[in-house]
Amino acid sequence: MIGPAYDANKHTDLSSLSAAVIDYAQERIRLAPPLDRPLTEAELIDRVGQTITAEGLGGGEAMRIFADELAPTCLSTDHPRYLSFIPCAPSDAASLFDVVVGASSIYGGSWLEGAGAVYAENLALRWIADLVGLPAGAGGVFTPGGTIGNLSALVAARATARAKAPAGLRPNTIVATEGAHSSIKSAAEVMDADLAEVPLNAESRLTGANLREVILALGAEQVFAVVATAGTTNFGTVDDLASVAQVCQEFGLWFHVDGAYGGAGLAAPSIRELYAGIEHCDSFIVDPHKWFFAPYDCCALLYRDPALARAAHTQKAGYLDVLTDAPEWNPTDYSIGLTRRARGLPFWFSLTVNGTHAYSAAIEHTLDVARFAEEEIKRRPHLELVRARDLTVVVFRRLGWDAGDYYRWSDALLADEFAFVVPTAHNGETLARFAIVNPQTSQEDIVAILDTMESHPAR
Numbered sequence: 001m002i003g004p005a006y007d008a009n010k011h012t013d014l015s016s017l018s019a020a021v022i023d024y025a026q027e028r029i030r031l032a033p034p035l036d037r038p039l040t041e042a043e044l045i046d047r048v049g050q051t052i053t054a055e056g057l058g059g060g061e062a063m064r065i066f067a068d069e070l071a072p073t074c075l076s077t078d079h080p081r082y083l084s085f086i087p088c089a090p091s092d093a094a095s096l097f098d099v100v101v102g103a104s105s106i107y108g109g110s111w112l113e114g115a116g117a118v119y120a121e122n123l124a125l126r127w128i129a130d131l132v133g134l135p136a137g138a139g140g141v142f143t144p145g146g147t148i149g150n151l152s153a154l155v156a157a158r159a160t161a162r163a164k165a166p167a168g169l170r171p172n173t174i175v176a177t178e179g180a181h182s183s184i185k186s187a188a189e190v191m192d193a194d195l196a197e198v199p200l201n202a203e204s205r206l207t208g209a210n211l212r213e214v215i216l217a218l219g220a221e222q223v224f225a226v227v228a229t230a231g232t233t234n235f236g237t238v239d240d241l242a243s244v245a246q247v248c249q250e251f252g253l254w255f256h257v258d259g260a261y262g263g264a265g266l267a268a269p270s271i272r273e274l275y276a277g278i279e280h281c282d283s284f285i286v287d288p289h290k291w292f293f294a295p296y297d298c299c300a301l302l303y304r305d306p307a308l309a310r311a312a313h314t315q316k317a318g319y320l321d322v323l324t325d326a327p328e329w330n331p332t333d334y335s336i337g338l339t340r341r342a343r344g345l346p347f348w349f350s351l352t353v354n355g356t357h358a359y360s361a362a363i364e365h366t367l368d369v370a371r372f373a374e375e376e377i378k379r380r381p382h383l384e385l386v387r388a389r390d391l392t393v394v395v396f397r398r399l400g401w402d403a404g405d406y407y408r409w410s411d412a413l414l415a416d417e418f419a420f421v422v423p424t425a426h427n428g429e430t431l432a433r434f435a436i437v438n439p440q441t442s443q444e445d446i447v448a449i450l451d452t453m454e455s456h457p458a459r
């Protein structure tokens, strides 16, 4: 309950404000969203202008500005024809519960302040740990995204390697592949670490054999982590995790698996074998805001041995002693950052409401639609699959199109609010790409979009 009427509320009575806000949220979750499209800054200045005034506009007007002017210029990433980057298609339960989390002023950094929230988040983390095959002692934290998740894991890996390195040695190299996500390069820059690239095999996967050569050339004592990707962002390729794990074990190296997108596929029995060997990882991430139907922003970060992460990440100060001296689980000790929203709760709530079988079924459904897209592309003479699909990313070319055609085609789809499918690039070639993680994306959507690629040059 809001206590005394704050000055900031003076133009707004609480019941009409909550009706406006809650009604909007309810409608947005209930109705099929329009795709929407961006405006330029000049257009927004023209239409919206300044909204922050000395006296305040009041709740009704502020909501009107958001609903009528701002929201329609933000793409609905849960639209069934939003197939760019990696979409975000939260379940109704997860989206609704995000409203509750927002209303609840929960501090998710410590057990002392957020016991029940931390307990519930840990149930969700444990479900993921079981999918991976991590032991009972594993644990971690929900971070804002895979970028912070990868960085946090790599910081823990380096601290661990340095703690056990012989005197005078300070391992500073991350080994990854060209298929690794851009956030690995970014982490290396933030950490002032070196990044060594392993060549991919003929199937574009990292393998133990290629990894061993690079490690021998570098000297294993220089390396503090090996990053394998379980579902690359551009192609959805899963590295050969079993052979990579074996080489990491051989050299005593920290094995990190980036499953930000593809990790959710662990819940799909039909493709589980692709992930064989993942159970040997020292750390793992998956973004529930990608293929696990949670709202932004949510990455699950897990460690085989959380004590190693705690040693690297716990912030110490007199005003924090009350937390750090306590034996309970403090999520903040496992990643970069101190204050945290209990961002795993919408995911936990949805898992609890729907049950895990619904998750497996929804993921299998998106795999079916991706399989259909692949077949449909092979069937059409003017289209060509670039690489066989592992998960739900499908990359293909329109024969005869140059880069300009792809961009014109994509711009036109968005201008019509028909679909959002941006081109990607690989080896200097512009290509078309679908990322299918939304269970609402249908075979009909795929057909409708592919039909727009008939004309040459693109309209």
Ligand SMILES: *Cc1c(COP(=O)(O)O)cnc(C)c1O
Binding pocket: 086, 144, 145, 146, 147, 148, 150, 181, 183, 229, 231, 232, 233, 258, 259, 260, 261, 262, 287, 299
């Ligand atoms: C999306 C992605 C990331 C980065 O995650 P954010 O949540 O966008 O920070 C890292 N790795 C892979 C493989 C990804 O697909």
